[in-house]
Amino acid sequence: MSGWHVTGGEVLRGGSFAAGDLALVGESIAAVPPAGARRLDATGLLVLPGLVDIHGDAHERALQPRPGIGFPPALALRDTAAQLLACGITTAFLGVTLSWEPGLRSLGMWRALMAALDEVGPLPLDLRVHCRFEADNLDALDDALAGIAAGRIHLLGFNDHTPSILKKLGNAKELAKYAGRAGLSPDEFRDLIERVAARRPEVPAARARMAAAAAAAGIPMLSHDDATLEDRALYRDLGARLCEFPMAEAVAADARAHGEAVVMGAPNVVRGGSHLGWASAAPLAERGLVTILASDYHWPALLEAPFAMARRGRLSLAEAWTLVSANPAAAAGLTDRGALHPGMRGDVVIVDPAGPRVLACFVAGEAAFLAGDAVARLRP
Template identity: 65%
Template sequence: MSWSVSGGQVLREGELVAGDVTLAEGRIAEGNGADRHLDATGLLVMPGLIDIHGDAHERALQPRPNVDFPADFAMRDAAAQLLASGITTAYLGITLSWEPGLRSLQAFESTLGALRNPPPGPDFRVHLRFEADNFDAEPAALAAIEAGEVHLLGFNDHTPGIRKKLGNSKELGKYAGRAGVSEEQFKTLAEAAYARRGEIPESRARMAGAAQAAGIPMLSHDDAKLEDRALFRGLGASICEFPMNEPVAENARAAGEAVVMGSPNVVRGGSHLGWASAAPLAERGLVTVLASDYHWPAMLAAPFRMAARGVMNLAQAWALVSTNPADALGLKDRGRIAPGLRGDLTLVTPEGALAAVFASGTLAWVSPEAAGRLG
């Protein structure tokens, strides 16, 4: 089925201009003939949102500690939520840790299994967040990379931070609940993982080699020092995700690397952890990509919040959630509205309310208010 989306303001080549968009055979097409029509008068027709890191699917898998749902059921829930947030390409941030439960090897493999037959709608991809000292799971991770089931490799290292919080009963209870073990068991697991720190460099090198062989991009996570960025740059990680301070972001940008921060940071007005504030860094060109992080709806709201600050216009702000992530990830078939590219569109009101979503040329979501625009 082909579609004509007409009468709206279309984001093309960095500008919002009046025009029509035709979708045919899953792509943006030239010409005006179409089977169906959507009247976009008064709406903004934007490239679909591309989420480089979203881990809100964890709440679909485990809405409460020790309450788990099957991965295929959770992925259907995730697909619906993603579309209702305007996201057409979703890199699920799947953490593969030494922890049992939600972030275990079993959960990772179950999610991969569900994504082999994904629910319709968004283009699901896997952002493997591999914990540095999860040596027992390394063979499975390498196999998934080689099989083409991982599309982005992230180097995580949360164990030192977790270990520091083991004396905090509230934090320990949170970790143990997520893992589905007793607090004492979790302590034992954390200490056992930490005891093997010396093996990390060789493991990272193997993981990086596998990613390079597979041709997938890599990113570093939570770089605290310039030395951290240099280390991961040396492994081939050309994306700097959630730098913990401004000098790290500056260093990455000086090297021509993409810098990722969270959309919730922008929408809330700052980091929930007290780290760098994303909006002013984006205005200075030090942050180039905004991800949903832990809250999918924030990604649609973030460009409007950026534009309201008065430094960037909406077209410039939208690049942070569409064009720039596509470029960082090497996705040449999306992130823009141009003939031949994927038919991924996010239609919004000028105030930022979602009206409709096209995913690969198919009408995947429409608001009750916009349903009357269909013909």
């Protein structure tokens, strides 16, 4: 059986880097390379477990690069796969928002994306669906339940943005932003959200149905933008063991006290803080209150974030890498990846630390991305 032999790199194993080789046989990491293995010289490079992105929604810009300007979902997915691999992301949970809004986050777009995933066929990475279900989207409940039953949804997020949007309707700029995303006039959007909010009493029962279906299917659940301890308790009772983007440190601390994973955005780390003025991810990660970083709205930030954490001097790069590989894999129930031990899935990223820049990605033991200077490192 042919395979790969990555030689001369600094390999992350057992929580530290050491000079050594890495062998890939079939879909897995192996103890020794097979005869006839293709060789990649990784001298001067880092050999790391592939990035696992538990929440990324930058594919929305491939679907709609400008308000009202759309492209076919199949084209957007192919472009997204290429971008993800170039960023070292070998497992990606697309954060697909299933909202009551028309347009980019609508039920129609959800259905088109599900169809496009079938149309494009196998992609060169593990592409999964993180359904970000808006609480008031009662008309889409049957689609979401069907997606869970069919195994099309791999992670269920409980979103509830309607109350915050309602508070912003008096701000003409904010109203225009939401209306533009939905392809409506401001007055049309105002009428729509008021009709949606009128059905608010139906939300708890619908949410409970979703949670029960996800639990029965073994799908991890997370809550999104928890503002208070009461919010976290509500979703904890529903079975959501991941706390995503907590809006206050106390919420993150409460989640960790209950043994739950806490997710924040890699852009928050790279930019030095939240663009919304919420909690800052880097110091919380250093204190163990944030356990997972996600790309959120910017794929490249996921690779950059652990290097940024290491530059702060409180976590080593090896420690910071767990935030973007081993920890998200474990939280998503993917026990076969996130480390470079023999028998693990062969998801590997080779990085030039001077950038940092991805030179090569291997997914399930096969080369999925090779930059030009990686090709020059191939040896007979």
